[in-house]
Amino acid sequence: MSNSELFIQALENNDIELIKKVPKTDLHNHSTSGCSREYIKKHSGIEIPSLQKKLKSLDDMEQWMEKNINSYFSTPEGRNMTLEGCFQVANDDGVVVLQIGEDVWGNGYYYNNDIKKLIAQYKNMHKKIAPEIDFRFQVGLSRHCGISYLEEWMAPFLEQDCFYSIDLYCNEFAQPIKNFKGLYRKAKEKGWLLTAHVGEWGTADDVKEAVEELELNEVNHGIAAADSPQIMNWLRDNNIQLNITPTSNVMLNRVESIEKHPIRKLYDYGIKVTINSDDIIIFDSEVSKEYLRLYNAKVFTADELNKIRLYGLESRGNYE
Template identity: 55%
Template sequence: MNNFTDALKQRNLEELRKHPKADLHNHFVLGGSRSFLYQATDKRIEPITHPMSSMDEMEAWSQKYIGQYFNSTEMRKLLIKAAFQQAKEDGVTVLEIGEDVWGLGEFFNNDIDELVDAFTSAQKEIAPDIELRLQIGLSRHCPIDYLEDCLSHFWGNKNFYSIDLYGDELAQPIENFKGIYRRAKKEGLRLKAHVGEWGTAKDIRTAVEELELDEVQHGIAAASDESVIRFLVDNKIRLNITPTSNVLLGRISDMSEHPIGKLYRSGVDVTINSDDVLIFDSDVSKEYLRLYEAECLTAEELDDIRKKGLR
């Protein structure tokens, strides 16, 4: 079997994993290899199997399986290694992951070099052929002055590729983050934010315009507004989409109806990613196969998305 489309048509997951792919929307704390963590800790981390009713339910899952067991520097570094192991097993060749700014003080003694080394050394040890794109993470829940204080340790460090804003889309107005994103742009970072997962198509356009985003994490609400779709196409804004996560968080009723199909066919630059492998059992190869089996996208369309994601 020589190509990705054949592997999809034959529903051969192991063959799909042999083909290079990107994972540009991966929260490493929840993005690791289940078997790797079990071997290291003897703890079984079970994925959810039914759509959740709220984000509170997801938080309860995280506390049950992750929070109380991995809340130390040693265990944080284990989660980083698990993310590289998962990516390696899945044939991911471009991996974008990083630490939330609060984690620098919590786990790495406010030592930016120690944080960077945790990721780069894990990469060299486990998956040296993977291209690591190191990300700075921000939570919408945090006060702006607190985030700016944390970021003072990150500015000027050329190891970071991108910055991403996540958390409750309604926590505070997107405009509050303009100053941070202007600085991030001056630093040469690729600008990303989670938007349009719970919010509206209008929220996506507002976020792109206010923060001058290059990419949107999720962005699936754009499919409901033709003017926003055209805006994304015209401005070459990439959407890094996580299909199984969208279904299991109740944002989409069924994979066959996932808006990635409409967005892709409308000319929007989309990628397919894992989000939280440990919660959603959503490694990237499975995401491609699930979309194909649901007849949301053809094998040829999925292969085109895969190739574009590697650029």
């Protein structure tokens, strides 16, 4: 049986173990937050509570992280464990292409401004835990940081040849998107794939503006585009892929429920969408679970979910 046939059968039988066995991508995953509660419990005995109700804002999420996670895991040992967990959880979930990386400030904060150490940490972890995974190393920028700081912090990353893509995240309203144009031009010259978080909290117009200003190849979230038929058509015509995280969108109150998730509408407009985890440690959102949730909520048929799975693989040149 082909992977596509297995995947469809697994969804129809609600067989999560079989879903996990079929190759899939996770292109929107925040590294150490990609570790699961189960992994942490098994390896440290610490029980992280599950999210009992929706979060109201990113600040609310930060506070939850601070209280339940950072208090244990912001030490070098703690980060080591959660990064190891991220690779292990992805591997156990059948993720064959994993896009994760480090925030540019993390080089100073965790690695003493020694980029070689940062790179070695990720590469060694990849090799040790999940060498079969096609690991795409990402450079991350926080939107609230000053541009001159970001330029300074990003400089050592631009001197390396192991990075694959760049992402921009945190508060979408912190400063205008055009401020990041210079940084993204440098990333483009370097040949990195250009992505940014936009249209999670902002509007459809914000999505279009970010794609135009930064010349994005892919958008993380971008769900607000569903409010504008023109912008959805424009995204489709320009072949802009949206890397969507359904449970995160529900739990951060961006979307009322999985049933009402606009991923359906975006897909119907012919936009390439992929299904991703965001922060597994908070949202309990390994990609296999996300596919099954969308299937059980009748958002997509098993065949459509398989097409979406293939979009992800094809977007990284990783055909079955």
